[in-house]
Amino acid sequence: MPEQHSTLRARRRAxxxxxxxxxxxxxxxxxxxxxxxxxxVADAAGVSPMTVYRHFPTKEDLVLVDEHGRLIAERxxxxxxxxxxxxxxxxxxxxxxxALTGDDMAADRQFLLAxxxxxxxxxxxxxxxxxxxxALQQAIIGALANDPADPDxxxxxQAAASACLAALHTAMVRWAEDDxxxxxxxxxxxxxxxxxxxxxxxxxx
Amino acid sequence: MPEQHSTLRARRRAxxxxxxxxxxxxxxxxxxxxxxxxxxVADAAGVSPMTVYRHFPTKEDLVLVDEHGRLIAERxxxxxxxxxxxxxxxxxxxxxxxALTGDDMAADRQFLLAxxxxxxxxxxxxxxxxxxxxALQQAIIGALANDPADPDxxxxxQAAASACLAALHTAMVRWAEDDxxxxxxxxxxxxxxxxxxxxxxxxxx
DNA sequence: ACCGATTTGGTAGTGACTATCACGATGGTA
DNA sequence: TACCATCGTGATAGTCACTACCAAATCGGT
Numbered sequence: 001m002p003e004q005h006s007t008l009r010a011r012r013r014a015x016x017x018x019x020x021x022x023x024x025x026x027x028x029x030x031x032x033x034x035x036x037x038x039x040x041v042a043d044a045a046g047v048s049p050m051t052v053y054r055h056f057p058t059k060e061d062l063v064l065v066d067e068h069g070r071l072i073a074e075r076x077x078x079x080x081x082x083x084x085x086x087x088x089x090x091x092x093x094x095x096x097x098x099a100l101t102g103d104d105m106a107a108d109r110q111f112l113l114a115x116x117x118x119x120x121x122x123x124x125x126x127x128x129x130x131x132x133x134x135a136l137q138q139a140i141i142g143a144l145a146n147d148p149a150d151p152d153x154x155x156x157x158q159a160a161a162s163a164c165l166a167a168l169h170t171a172m173v174r175w176a177e178d179d180x181x182x183x184x185x186x187x188x189x190x191x192x193x194x195x196x197x198x199x200x201x202x203x204x205x
Numbered sequence: 206m207p208e209q210h211s212t213l214r215a216r217r218r219a220x221x222x223x224x225x226x227x228x229x230x231x232x233x234x235x236x237x238x239x240x241x242x243x244x245x246v247a248d249a250a251g252v253s254p255m256t257v258y259r260h261f262p263t264k265e266d267l268v269l270v271d272e273h274g275r276l277i278a279e280r281x282x283x284x285x286x287x288x289x290x291x292x293x294x295x296x297x298x299x300x301x302x303x304a305l306t307g308d309d310m311a312a313d314r315q316f317l318l319a320x321x322x323x324x325x326x327x328x329x330x331x332x333x334x335x336x337x338x339x340a341l342q343q344a345i346i347g348a349l350a351n352d353p354a355d356p357d358x359x360x361x362x363q364a365a366a367s368a369c370l371a372a373l374h375t376a377m378v379r380w381a382e383d384d385x386x387x388x389x390x391x392x393x394x395x396x397x398x399x400x401x402x403x404x405x406x407x408x409x410x
Numbered sequence: 411a412c413c414g415a416t417t418t419g420g421t422a423g424t425g426a427c428t429a430t431c432a433c434g435a436t437g438g439t440a
Numbered sequence: 441t442a443c444c445a446t447c448g449t450g451a452t453a454g455t456c457a458c459t460a461c462c463a464a465a466t467c468g469g470t
Contacts, residue, residue, distance in 0.1 A: 009416070009467055016417090037456065048419050059457065123336065130339055131332035137371070155399035158375060159368040166342070166367035167360065194360035214436055218448070242425060253450050264426065 017055045020045040024062040025114050033063075033122045060128050063118050069136040072096050077143040085144060085160035090192040093168050097185045113180040120176055133169070137161045167191035222260045225250040229267040230319050238268075238327045265333050268320050274341040277301050282348040290349060290365035295397040298373050302390045318385040325381055338374070342366045372396035 023044040027036045038059060042049040056062045075092035083091075101109050119125045137158070145157040171187035228249040232241045243264060247254040261267045280297035288296075306314050324330045342363070350362040376392035 007468075012467090013417075038458085039456085050419055051417080053458070054418075057458085126339075127332040127336035130335040131328065134331075134335055152399040155372065155375070155396055158371050159400040162367040162371035163364040166363050170360070170363060191360055194357040195364040212437075214447070217436095221448090243427085244425085255450055256448080258427070259448075262427085 016045075016047060016051065020047065020052055020055055021062055021065075022111075024056075025111065025118070028063065028118050029114050033118060033125065060125055063115050063122075063125050064128055064132065065115075066129075066132050068096060068100070069132060069139070072136065073139040073143055076140055085157055086164060086192070086196045088144070089140060089161055089164040090167070090188070090196070093164060094185045094188050094192075097171075097188055101180075101184045109180060113176060116172055116176045120173055133165055137165055163195055164192065167195055221250070221252060221256065225252065225257055225260055226267055226270075227316075229261075230316065230323070233268065233323050234319050238323060238330065265330055268323050268327075268330050269333055269337065270320075271334075271337050273301060273305070274337060274344065277341065278344040278348055281345055290362055291369060291397070291401045293349070294345060294366055294369040295372070295393070295401070298369060299390045299393050299397075302393055306385075306389045314385060318381060321377055321381045325378055338370055342370055368400055369397065372400055 020041065024036075024041045027040055027044055031040075038052055039049055041062065042052045045052070052062075072092050075095060076088055079088040079092060100112060119129045140161040141154055141157045144161075145154040147153050168188055168191070171184065171191045175182060175184045175187055225246065229241075229246045232245055232249055236245075243257055244254055246267065247257045250257070257267075277297050280300060281293055284293040284297060305317060324334045345366040346359055346362045349366075350359040352358050373393055373396070376389065376396045380387060380389045380392055
């Protein structure tokens with residue numbers, strides 16, 4: 001647990017972390033996930049294998065960082081309670097996608113795209129990604145259905161959340177297949193609209 | 206690829222397979238999944254580690270056999286096309302659960318319960334289970350939305366399938382938490398009814 | 411300049427999984 | 441009964457992800 005001194009040491013640590021992950025994603029994309037060993041990643045990044053494991057406990061963590069889940073859950077919890085569930089969840093998803101793929105982060109977008117393509121094509125990564133999505137779904141249900149008097153509310157929230165996340169997943173797959181050329185928030189909005197009829201898309205700000 | 210000669214050799218093979226899996230599930234439940242090695246399983250079953258790997262390519266396969274998915278997809282494809290999607294999918298899920306947990310297979314039910322409890326509590330198993338469920342969802346969509354003229358049909362089928370599978374998952378978790386004392390088909394039916402309003406439960410035959 | 415904390419590196423393991431070879435048992439056939 | 445192809449099984453050696461455990465280098469603040 002490194003404290004956030006925001007000092008030189010922390011910056012160097014973050015830098016090596018980015019270097020390691022960058023080389024890892026590049027090698028995974030070039031030579032395949034299974035064909036790349038942790039030693040290969042360490043050599044490419046110019047560090048020892050130990051350092052790789054210090055920054056990323058498992059090989060899968062090199063691709064699946066997923067700090068986005070908490071952000072999305074917070075956005076949903078902060079959305080107005082009067083709206084229908086699907087709109088609250090869908091809106092948060094579109095907002096998050098807008099924030100992650102905006103024009104001001106072209107480099108990050110390419111990085112996200114490469115990670116997504118790996119996630120989709122590699123069974124082990126896809127499985128862990130689905131587990132993360134499931135955890136996110138549980139968090140959404142916890143944030144939306146906290147009424148003990150209505151036990152069915154949890155079921156309805158789960159149905160809405162699972163449908164929204166399925167739409168998100170389909171949109172991400174299509175976005176990855178298209179090499180990120182189409183607009184991700186628009187894809188998500190279209191997938192949501194096809195399911196829920198009206199436009200669930202909400203403005204980013 | 207062993208041919209189904211239905212002869213002595215095939216029966217012996219199936220027997221050793223059952224023996225290995227039985228001891229594996231028992232050891233996993235007693236001592237924990239991670240705390241049990243493949244050598245432990247081999248020793249308990251009285252075979253060599255090689256034989257274990259011949260029958261189960263990965264450790265996870267000892268718990269996740271999952272030939273149920275294909276059965277469910279076939280059931281859905283064979284259901285009357287006039288019914289709403291949720292009813293067709295939900296009905297197939299309830300039917301499958303009824304067939305798997307009937308009174309005539311108490312031993313199998315205990316086995317299924319033990320495997321389910323392992324799947325839920327072990328991250329690696331849960332992740333791979335969710336991947337299997339995702340594959341089933343894709344199969345359901347393929348069976349239900351094969352109309353190229355209506356691209357939104359796939360989205361609607363996906364929403365229905367993901368909501369139904371989420372309900373199934375919740376019901377299975379609750380069933381496992383309750384050590385299988387409550388009726389699984391009834392749990393699934395209740396979860397589905399909470400989402401879709403009317404009773405989606407259909408008779409088993 | 412010094413000391414505690416943090417980051418990194420090395421060593422030696424464990425355990426899942428694979429490749430390859432050899433042995434014995436089974437099933438059909440002469 | 442004898443023969444042979446096939447199949448199930450076993451043993452060996454190896455790769456790779458991952459984990460303690462301990463030493464060295466570096467940074468932050470006194």
